[in-house]
Amino acid sequence: MAKPLAIRESSGDRIFMSLVYVFLTLVLLVVLLPLLYILSSSFSSPQAVVSGKVWLWPVNFTFDGYKAVFNNPQIGVGFMNSIFYTVVGTIINVALTVMLAYPLSRRTFYGRNVIMILLVITMMFEGGLIPYYLVVKNLELLDTRWAMILPGALAVFQVIIARTFFQTTIPNELAEAADLDGCNDLRFIFSIVLPLSKPILAVMMLMYAVGHWNAYFDALIFLRSADLFPLQIVLRNVLILNTVDASMIANADQMIAQQGLKDLLKYSLIVVASGPVLIIYPFVQKYFVQGVMIGSLKG
Amino acid sequence: MSKLTNQLTLPQTKGSRRNAPLRKMARHWQLYLVILLPLAYLIIFKYIPMAGIVIAFKDYNVVKGIFGSEWVGFKYFNQFFESPSFWVYMKNTLGISLYGLLIGFPAPIILALALNEIRNGLFKKSVQLVSYAPYFISTVVMVSILIVNLTPNVGIISKLFHMLGVENTNFMGMPSLFKSIYVWSDVWQHTGYGAIIYIAALAGVNPELYEAAKVDGASRIQKILNVDIPSLIPVSVILLILNTGNLMKLGFEKIYLMQNPLNLATSEVISTYVYKVGLLGSSFSFSAAIGVFNSVINLILLILVNYIARRLSSNSLW
Incomplete structure (x- = not known):
């Protein structure tokens, strides 16, 4: 040095x-x-x-x-399910995260402070397992593929990271100039914000995808049918609970x-x-x- | 400051400020449209569950629903506090958390300081690459790796311990070892990744400080103690606050997977108990009460530690 x-x-x-x-x-x-x-x-x-x-x-x-x-059919099914949950889940995650983080990064967005406070509260206090489970149950999502995607459709932490990134890389003047030139907000998002945010989008995608691939908790509490199980649940059955049925070998x-x-x-x-x-x-x-x-x- | 300048540069329309918020909102109606969906998510999956904690104060009955069930006040809280297992679960939860904090908090700092000493090269790159890798292993696989490596006479770790003279036993089934296995495997999995943030902080240290230390004839250890460590304090205080705020939130996933009938005496913690009583045993209200208790303790801890940190070091979350 x-x-x-x-x-x-x-x-x-x-x-x-x-x-x-x-x-x-x-x-x-x-x-x-x-x-x-x-x-x-x-x-x-x-x-x-x-x-x-x-x-x-x-x-x-x-x-x-x-x-x-x-040769084990269960593992194959689990693998395919995990790929499905990872791909669909990540697409929804990234879309929702941008949809929340971008407006919050704009100074002209009236009400952003209130929404930020709402976000931070969810990081500090949560309802806990049982109310969370009951919400999913009442929406009749139990034992469906949606139960693996919707309840975790957004990570508040990622929203805050993305918002910080937007604030620091997309100058407010740029948005204002576009506004004056008659470019509406949606078009601005698609033709300016997203192309400029490729690094953060890549990071976000990777973080979410690894999260989906490795997750097993939601599957454990929400899924009952073996044909919906992601790979991690199959792994748990085989590796930790030792339940290998004879047909597997x-x-x-x-x-x-x-x-x-x-x-x-x-x-x-x-x-x-x-x-x-x-x-x-x-x-x-x-x-x-x-x-x-x-x-x-x-x- | 920045807000002020923004107000000035905005193309203000015709002076009047009466309907300013409304006009601003109308101007950006598309943004409000965009934010609707994620807001709906927050309300449904974050805020409704928060409101759902009322069932902790009710005698929840599936047929009557949340609103139809009767109020019982703190009945379930008292039931939990008075049960003999309360202290066992509290002790296990806090014991594992504090042990984890004690070992897991300094570990990445030490790794980052060591990596910072050696120059960029193949060795440094490989240590970084290899030590970050376990972070990407799923909890299920992590616990399987533990079980497999600790299998007596078979796994490599148990064989190494045997060579060191430790008797071969069923490590995963020993209640007295549970905490250590949990904490040290966590260190194995997360130290490398945790070091990234400290390495970044060290890279940002003003080079002049090193020059000055060198001119003053500081040894490497003195340089670490007087330049490196002070520069890591702001980041580490923030991380310490965040970790402390999670003391009671002790990861359900790994502990649940590591549990077996033999080690339950030390491995049953509040989060696994909530799952077993609530979802497997269907005592929704009792288990929700425990969950609320847990969240409240966490929040108090977070506020307390943040307060102390602000007093002592002027670094805090808010």
Whole structure:
């Protein structure tokens, strides 16, 4: 950083720096080890996994675990449902967030302070689980696809981030000039605001999409039919509750082999379930970082 | 200030200010149209549930509906306070929260300070990339990773502990370990992502301060203590306030998934209890009362911490 001042590092500083490197290497290892262990187990034979022979490299390499995952109809249905909830949910999220955040960013929008206060109140106080559930129940959304999309159609926090972004990037003078030239508000949104807001729209989309992909709480309380379950609920049933029905395991005639495969299936399933997000993530990392920054501007 | 200049530059029509608000609204009718839908969402899914907390003071009956049910005042609150499990759940909730705050709050600061010391390069980039990654793992997968890694004799963490001389036991079933497993796995998952904001704050430190420290012969540790840490105080105070405001809101999702019959003594917290009694047991009013109690405590905590922070450091939310 400060190159011009070439003062030699003292020995104390050198010891300190090596400690920093050791610490960061440890962090790297601690984060990676559990993940590498799961990855290598998922490619190992069931016997090797159950007997504890697997460390960080597959033992008796096989694809059996993955075959079991892809032959399982429940997981396939869950995967498709999750894609549906993520795509539709994110589109609705982004649309509603912009529709609320943009007017609030305009100084000429009469009543914006009242609405802002209404927004902040929802962040500090909430009705709680039971009234929330009853609202969804009374709207007759229980056990429908809408229950996965409408109750979480908007995140107040994202609205505040988007509003801050609009306020700082779209000068009021621009809106006024457009207004004088006879450009109405809707046209201004579509031809000026949205094109100028691509970074924040990207961040918002990613945040919402990851949220939908990983969510299971709403599904847990609102859904009953197995054909509506998102992937996370299927994962919970298989991975945590251990309810793997016999039909899930293809071509396994022996009890012991079946038990082993059941255990192996968990490892492969963890990889399949988090794989998509973790593979895409390095490419979009900078957007997430940007999102945190824009969010922190407010703070 | 900015509002004032805005008023001046606005093309004011014919001086009269009588119907100014109305005229402003008419001018931007499209914006009001646009905002209707999200406002409807807020009312339906945020404000109606808030009004719905009246059922905590009523004997809610599905047939009679919310308005038809009888008022019972604080009956359900008292029932909760007087039950022996109240203190157990309170203790578990606050215990896990405070433990989490104690470890989880400084962790990202330490990581950010360490990352700030080393120069940009492949090593720094990889540490950042890898440490942010767990944030994107879903709660369900996170808990599965825990279970799998802690399986006695099989999982890598249990094997490592075994090598260190720790007896192999069913870690997930030990009530005494529940808090630690919860808190440290949270640190594993969220420290990297949490550090981003501090790294940004450190990047914004005035370089002249570092120059001055160097000229004065400060060691690296002195530089961290006297330049880096003071510059992180505003951000960390804000985050501390926000975290404290969530002390009672302890994440339902992860705890619920980590629970098993063996560890319930220490793993049952208020949010999981509300879910079990209310939705699985259908005692809507009782469980809503607990929910209200929880929200109120949270709000009080938030206001209190914000007040203290404003007094002590002049950094606060409002």
